[in-house]
Amino acid sequence: MKVALMVTCFNDAMFPDTGKAVVTLLDRLGVDVEFPESQTCCAQPMVNTGYLDEAVPVVRNFVAAFDGYDAIITPSASCAGSVRHQHGTVARRSGDPALEAKVSDTSPRIYELSEFLVDVLEVEDVGAYFPHAVTDHPTCHSLRMIGVGDRPWRLLQAVRGIKLRELTAAQECCGFGGTFAMKNAETSVAMGTDKARHIKDSGAEVVVAGDNSCLMHIGGLLSRQRAGVRTMHLAEILASVEEES
Amino acid sequence: MTATFVGMPPFPTAARRALEDTQLRQNLAFATGTIRTKRANVVGELDEWEELRLAGAAIKDNTLHHLDEHLLTLEASLQERGAVVHWARDAAEASRIVADIAREHAVDEVVKVKSMATVEIGLNEALAEHGVAAWETDLAELIVQLGDDLPSHILVPAIHRNRAEIREIFRRRMASVGRPAPEDLSDEPAELAGAARLHLREKFLKAKMAVSGANFAVAESGTLVVVESEGNGRMCLSLPEVLVSVVGIEKLVPTWRDLDVFLQLLPRSSTGERMNPYTSMWSGITPGDGPQEVHVVLVDNGRTNALADEVGRQALRCIRCSACLNVCPVYERVGGHAYGSVYPGPIGAILNPLLKGVGHDAQTDSLPYASSLCGACFEACPVRIDIPEVLVHMRSKVVDAHRGQRPKGEALAMRATSRMFADPRRWAMALKASGAFGTLAGKLSGRHLPGGRAALGRLPWPASLWTDARDMAAPPKEPFRSWWRRSGRADAERRGRHGSA
Numbered sequence: 001m002k003v004a005l006m007v008t009c010f011n012d013a014m015f016p017d018t019g020k021a022v023v024t025l026l027d028r029l030g031v032d033v034e035f036p037e038s039q040t041c042c043a044q045p046m047v048n049t050g051y052l053d054e055a056v057p058v059v060r061n062f063v064a065a066f067d068g069y070d071a072i073i074t075p076s077a078s079c080a081g082s083v084r085h086q087h088g089t090v091a092r093r094s095g096d097p098a099l100e101a102k103v104s105d106t107s108p109r110i111y112e113l114s115e116f117l118v119d120v121l122e123v124e125d126v127g128a129y130f131p132h133a134v135t136d137h138p139t140c141h142s143l144r145m146i147g148v149g150d151r152p153w154r155l156l157q158a159v160r161g162i163k164l165r166e167l168t169a170a171q172e173c174c175g176f177g178g179t180f181a182m183k184n185a186e187t188s189v190a191m192g193t194d195k196a197r198h199i200k201d202s203g204a205e206v207v208v209a210g211d212n213s214c215l216m217h218i219g220g221l222l223s224r225q226r227a228g229v230r231t232m233h234l235a236e237i238l239a240s241v242e243e244e245s
Numbered sequence: 246m247t248a249t250f251v252g253m254p255p256f257p258t259a260a261r262r263a264l265e266d267t268q269l270r271q272n273l274a275f276a277t278g279t280i281r282t283k284r285a286n287v288v289g290e291l292d293e294w295e296e297l298r299l300a301g302a303a304i305k306d307n308t309l310h311h312l313d314e315h316l317l318t319l320e321a322s323l324q325e326r327g328a329v330v331h332w333a334r335d336a337a338e339a340s341r342i343v344a345d346i347a348r349e350h351a352v353d354e355v356v357k358v359k360s361m362a363t364v365e366i367g368l369n370e371a372l373a374e375h376g377v378a379a380w381e382t383d384l385a386e387l388i389v390q391l392g393d394d395l396p397s398h399i400l401v402p403a404i405h406r407n408r409a410e411i412r413e414i415f416r417r418r419m420a421s422v423g424r425p426a427p428e429d430l431s432d433e434p435a436e437l438a439g440a441a442r443l444h445l446r447e448k449f450l451k452a453k454m455a456v457s458g459a460n461f462a463v464a465e466s467g468t469l470v471v472v473e474s475e476g477n478g479r480m481c482l483s484l485p486e487v488l489v490s491v492v493g494i495e496k497l498v499p500t501w502r503d504l505d506v507f508l509q510l511l512p513r514s515s516t517g518e519r520m521n522p523y524t525s526m527w528s529g530i531t532p533g534d535g536p537q538e539v540h541v542v543l544v545d546n547g548r549t550n551a552l553a554d555e556v557g558r559q560a561l562r563c564i565r566c567s568a569c570l571n572v573c574p575v576y577e578r579v580g581g582h583a584y585g586s587v588y589p590g591p592i593g594a595i596l597n598p599l600l601k602g603v604g605h606d607a608q609t610d611s612l613p614y615a616s617s618l619c620g621a622c623f624e625a626c627p628v629r630i631d632i633p634e635v636l637v638h639m640r641s642k643v644v645d646a647h648r649g650q651r652p653k654g655e656a657l658a659m660r661a662t663s664r665m666f667a668d669p670r671r672w673a674m675a676l677k678a679s680g681a682f683g684t685l686a687g688k689l690s691g692r693h694l695p696g697g698r699a700a701l702g703r704l705p706w707p708a709s710l711w712t713d714a715r716d717m718a719a720p721p722k723e724p725f726r727s728w729w730r731r732s733g734r735a736d737a738e739r740r741g742r743h744g745s746a
Contacts, residue, residue, distance in 0.1 A: 007725050009666065013679050014718060016725035023734070034738050035729045041666040048618065050640030051659040053648075057667035065669070086637070144620030145633075173574045177617025184615065185710040186261045190578045191617070192715075220715030223694045230696035 003033045004069040006083075006110070008076045009041035015212045018075050021239035022113060026073070028239075029121060033073065039065040043090060044082035049179050056094045059087050063102040072109050073116045075235045077142030077210045080112040084146060112142065113235055114151040114210060124158045129242040131161030134232075135204035137195070137218065139211040140173050152210055152234050159237060165202040169194070176217035189221070196221045199229055210234045248395045249370075253585030255611035260579040269405050273580050276404045280571045283517025284625070291513070300506045302629040305562035308499055309552060315464045315497050316543065322467030326529025328539040333366075339544045340371035343456060343489050346540055347377045350487055352454045358471055358478040359383030360458025361399060361565055362491045362544055364587040368456065379456065380422075380448045382477040384441050391418040397581030397589060400515050400567040405580050408432040419444050445477060455481040455536070459492045460564065461507060462541075464499050468528040469541065472511055472521050482525050488536035493544050495552075495561040507564060510627035514566035547600030556638040557599045562628040563592055569622035569632060575615060584612060591622035595635040603639065604646025613639035654707075676724040683720030694718055 003026070007019040019035075026033045043058035062083070066072050074080050084107050091103040117123055136156060142148045156164060175181070175191025182188075195218055199207045207222070209215050212233050219231035253259060263269060288294050308315055320330045333339035339362075347355060355372065357363065357379050369379040369390075381390040388403040389396050392414040396402030403411070415426040415437065424444045430436055457478065461470040469490055471478045482488060498504065512521040530539050552558050570576045570590030581589030585608050586597045594612040601609050613636050622632040647656070665671045687699030694700050699719040704712045711717055729735055 009672070012725040013676055013720055016721055016723060016728055019725035020728060023729075035726070035734070037726060037729075037735065038669040040669055040672040043666070046659055046663060048637055048640070049655070049659060050613075050637070050642075050644035051656075051663070052641045052644075054659045054663035057663060061667055061669065085634075089638075140617070140619035140621075144624055171621075173617050173619035173621065175574070175617055177619070180614065180617045182707065182710045184257050184260060184575075185714070186257075186264050187575055187579055188617070189714040190264050191574050216718065217715060219694060220711070220717055223700065223716035224714065226695075228695060230694070 001070045002068065003031055003071045003073060004066055005033050005035045006039060006042070006066065006072050006074040006079070007035065008074060008079045011075060011212055014216070015233065018212055018233040018235050021233065021235040022073065022075050024239040025126060025235060028127060028241075029117075029123065031121070034069075036065045036069075042079045042082045042087075044079060044086065045178060047082065047086045047090060052090060052093045055090045056099075059090045059103065060094075060099060062087070063099070063106045066106055066109075067102070069109065071111055071116065071120065072106070073111050073113060075113045075210070075233060076212070077112045077139055077146055077148060078213060080110050080115075081141045081145035083107055083110040112146055112148055112210065114142075114148050114155055115146070117155060117238075118151045124154045126155065126158070126238050128159040128238045128240050129161050130159050130237045130240045131163075132206050133163040133165055133204045134206045134208055134237065135165040135167045135199060135202040136170070137167060137174060137199070137207055137209045137214065138170055139209050139214045142210045143171060148210070152208075155234070155238060156208065159240075162237070165204040167202050168198040170198075174214050174218050176214045178213070181217055188217070192217055192221045196225060196227060200227050204229060206230055206232050206237075208232050208234050208237055248393050250395060250585050250587065253582075253608055255607045256583055256585070256615040257611060259583040259585060260575075260615070263579040263583045266580075268407070268410075269580050270578065272405055272407045273577055276401065277571045277577045280401075280517055284514060284568060284571065287513045287517050287519055290519075291509075297506060297510055298627055298629050301510050301564075301627055302559075302562060304498065304503050304506060305628055306559075308497060309495065309558060309561055312494065312497065312552065315499055316494060318499075319462055319464040319467065319497055320543075322464060323529055323541055324467075326467045328467065328529040328541050331540060331542045333542050333544045333546070335546050336366035336544075337371075339366045339491060339542050339546065340368050342540075342542050343368060343491065344372055344375045344377065346487065346489055347372065347454060348375065350454055352377065352452075352487075354378040354380060354448075354452060355454045355456050356380050356382050356448050356452040356481045356485065357386070358455065358457035358481045359386050359402075359473065360456070360491060361587060362458045362493050363456060364396060365493075366491065366544065366546060368491065380445075380452070382445050382448065382481060383473070384438065384475055384477070387441055387445070388414055391415065391422070395582055396587055398567060398570055399565050399588065399590070399592075405582070408434060408437060411437055415440050423447055449477075449480045449484050452481075452485050454487040454489065455485040457481060457488065457490045459490050459496055460511065461498050461504060462492050462496045463501050463504065464497055466501055466528055468501070468526050470504065471525045472508070473523045473525070474516060474521055476523050479523050479525050482527060483535045485536055487538045487540075489540040489542065491542045491544060493546070494548050495563075511564055511566055514564075514568040514625070514627040547602070550602060551596075551599035554599060557595065557635050559630050560592065560595050560599055560635060562630055563596065564628060566627055568625040568627060572621040572625045574619060574621065575617065584615065586612075591616060591632045591636075592630070595632060595639055598639050598642070603643045610643045610646075613637075613643060673726065676726065679720040680722045680724055680727075684722045687719030690719070692716070
């Protein structure tokens with residue numbers, strides 16, 4: 001199986017440790033992962049802001065970059081959702097049947113990290129060790145756009161040393177929402193403030209999620225509040241082993 | 246009444262003001278939380294809930310697909326049973342039809358059943374211009390009307406008010422329009438309802454004409470259906486001599502059987518009840534029983550525009566249950582007025598631009614962006630309207646409507662972003678620049694995130710929209726792809742490829 005890592009533009013620029021963690025984790029699980037260097041972005045920022053024409057060349061680059069891989073793994077539920085559910089719309093917009101055909105070929109091969117681990121590799125215990133109090137924020141797109149269900153939670157439960165904490169109103173949006181965080185900044189912050197409060201109340205030291213974008217918003221608020229809680233991507237906890245912790 | 250949605254500011258401005266209203270925040274969090282729990286409980290009781298949702302969506306889709314034929318069937322059935330059918334292209338035409346009927350009967354007041362369509366067309370204001378007072382008889386609509394206020398929720402128009410505020414409105418305003426509130430009125434819900442009952446009883450007994458909407462219009466039998474909780478609707482539908490019903494053309498269901506699905510979906514989704522207390526159904530005129538003159542005004546008002554939109558047309562499945570409002574984290578915090586329309590919340594964010602068209606006014610254009618796209622609305626919708634999908638679609642309509650004009654900052658930024666992401670070399674250069682900036686800015690700020698990562702300081706506009714309330718990590722010096730190269734994996738990958746070739 002030829003496996004590609006789609007690190008996402010956001011992680012490439014802002015959260016490289018998440019990409020490294022995915023590589024470390026897959027190495028440990030015996031998966032030979034490649035990083036197609038011509039990858040850039042899934043085009044979600046353009047699509048979700050309404051700029052479909054601007055998304056077309058980005059999707060074109062995407063399908064070219066990931067051509068020929070059996071599985072494309074990404075540590076972002078939101079970007080996985082974009083590839084799975086929005087690339088078709090962008091391709092139709094282009095009016096180019098060749099792009100439509102390529103998209104319908106590429107889109108089904110996208111896997112969010114927890115989907116790949118649980119469904120394809122069929123592992124839940126990835127041999128991780130993380131002796132900290134952790135709460136999980138199930139991101140909206142992981143829950144309601146691609147439907148990962150309790151896969152992240154099952155993966156976390158198998159981590160040795162971890163102390164999992166329940167999060168109140170866990171399934172409620174943190175308020176990030178892409179450009180929503182800027183266009184409706186006050187509403188976004190009002191939502192995030194409640195999320196941060198529930199995280200603090202959970203008693204966790206670390207809040208984990210499958211999307212660094214949501215975590216940047218949540219973490220930004222927690223940091224401003226000096227709440228004493230840090231954010232980590234699921235991949236980084238799953239990549240942790242005893243020597244490092 | 247002077248309150249109006251006309252001239253409301255775009256959503257971000259209206260939302261900002263609403264967020265400052267602590268009483269509103271308190272009232273909404275309590276009320277939406279309560280209804281959410283009730284709904285979840287009664288929906289959870291039904292094993293076949295998903296099948297019901299699918300059936301509801303399918304019936305509506307099939308109906309909308311042949312709406313032209315079904316509407317003619319409905320018209321014929323209604324006429325056969327003695328109703329007068331009127332067709333209205335827009336709000337003004339619909340209001341004029343109702344006002345004309347009122348004038349023919351020389352009435353100066355009408356009683357009203359709670360109806361979204363009549364608020365949508367601005368009927369009360371139009372009737373007032375003709376010297377006809379329209380009395381709202383639904384408790385929440387009455388509170389809104391007496392308070393010279395605007396509805397903020399589809400099902401519970403006064404959801405933004407608590408009982409202390411309602412008591413104050415009743416004591417202050419009831420006397421000026423009819424029977425005053427009792428001197429010793431407390432804010433006990435039963436007492437408030439009692440005061441409304443006495444006040445409204447006089448209106449019911451006096452009125453010669455009633456105006457209603459309809460939750461459903463059954464084409465095969467010419468039956469209109471009103472689903473309600475308080476019985477005020479039943480009074481309006483049975484006591485007056487003349488009944489006028491204003492019905493959006495999408496309210497149609499072809500057969501009586503179809504009601505089976507919707508009368509299960511609607512109460513559970515809206516009030517969180519297994520069944521609503523009152524379901525009134527009437528087919529034209531029944532001699533000697535109820536109104537002896539029955540009119541039905543079938544209103545388009547943008548619905549055929551919405552129907553022409555391949556992605557957006559699913560919004561016409563809406564049965565106005567409000568489930569999407571009650572689960573929406575944005576609505577819960579800003580309330581209904583921020584949406585500047587009788588249709589607030591997630592459904593309003595798509596329905597208003599679909600009905601009114603985009604590209605004409607900043608308020609309507611702002612609505613598709615009034616969402617974090619969290620998807621809670623789609624999950625709750627009893628007729629499976631994929632609201633996030635339509636929101637994103639409407640955003641593209643807004644953007645497209647402005648193409649050809651001089652591009653604003655956002656459009657320019659998106660074009661630049663597109664060019665950057667279309668070419669991996671440009672993206673690699675941007676990453677280098679971002680790393681250099683991050684390293685410098687992180688050092689200059691001297692700030693750190695919990696866990697120790699370097700953070701940026703406060704940034705100028707537009708980045709201040711982020712940093713005003715949230716800290717922000719500094720972009721790291723080494724992006725992922727540079728690490729990948731440095732780790733030697735890129736070379737191994739290339740060798741591997743050559744080896745296997």
